[in-house]
Amino acid sequence: MELLEQRILKDGVVKAGNVLKVDSFLNHQIDIGLMNEIGKEFKRLFSDIEITKIFTIEASGIAIAAITAQYFGVPLVFAKKSRSINLEGSVYSTRIESFTHKRVYDVIVSKKYLSEDDKVLVIDDFLANGCAADGLIDLIDESGAALQGVGIVIEKGFQDGGRRLREKGIRVESLAIVDSMDDATGEIVFRH
């Protein structure tokens, strides 16, 4: 997605440890106009398949997924990083290791909001080693819902999450795939 790649080149910052900071427009401050274009692009890419729910994980995927859900005309469900006393009762659960936060989370979704009747599109801001996507797919599998695809804003193509998911036959559409980046020079190379 040209608009997104240009924005990453303009405002993204490469940091040591394979960190790409895009918090000026994607996951701390959020450019809603850009999110609208991202939402429309996901709808265009997945226009040929039926979707009944958009599914993401708190927190940084929520804004993107909410805006995207508008274009599909379906509800958004987000998986929660556990511990809420408001979520007693029956949930599907899994564990996700966070690259960003260097810790393991228990992640849950209420059984009421994913069922075997659902056709689910996973939306998230980043795909790197794929741990978050794996966790969301675990929850979808537990529920019996159908995974229709995974829509990612920025895929780190030099980590193996995208390859692993595609090898399993999962349809992954990433709006920008970074093949390499260099924190010394700031260079970012996209896959085309």
Place this chain on the structure above:
Amino acid sequence: MELLEQRILKDGVVKAGNVLKVDSFLNHQIDIGLMNEIGKEFKRLFSDIEITKIFTIEASGIAIAAITAQYFGVPLVFAKKSRSINLEGSVYSTRIESFTHKRVYDVIVSKKYLSEDDKVLVIDDFLANGCAADGLIDLIDESGAALQGVGIVIEKGFQDGGRRLREKGIRVESLAIVDSMDDATGEIVFRH
């Protein structure tokens, strides 16, 4: 807001301990059509004042705030519950006690995304004792930005957060104010 009150009566569940569960449409599964109406209503209510940023806190406020930000045509910024290695550098910070999670959070926002030039509208799903709003207002005050108002989807009118904020002269617009609720009968009474 009539549409919202009707939805709370239809799908809200009153639980012991002053808990109003609205996770079927507001903060776990999210009805995006309703969020669009909520966003339009916030825009109508705050149409007379200049807003340059929508500000909320992760996680349950983000979807509402993102959809609302569309109608104001301004960026969304969300405060983070600390600990991200992606947020090194200078941040404003405060502490918030969570009623829902029974714990204290360190909450931060990058200094880059709130400044003295900003005119800020706080958006959140719930206002109860006001701890989250107090924390967001602390961050705004630290930054030197102007607090233009607070937009809340559901205010628990029987807790003192709304009264405290209004007594400080802060403009608070709540789309539904629950004056009382009863977990034995399920009754919910709105203020009009």
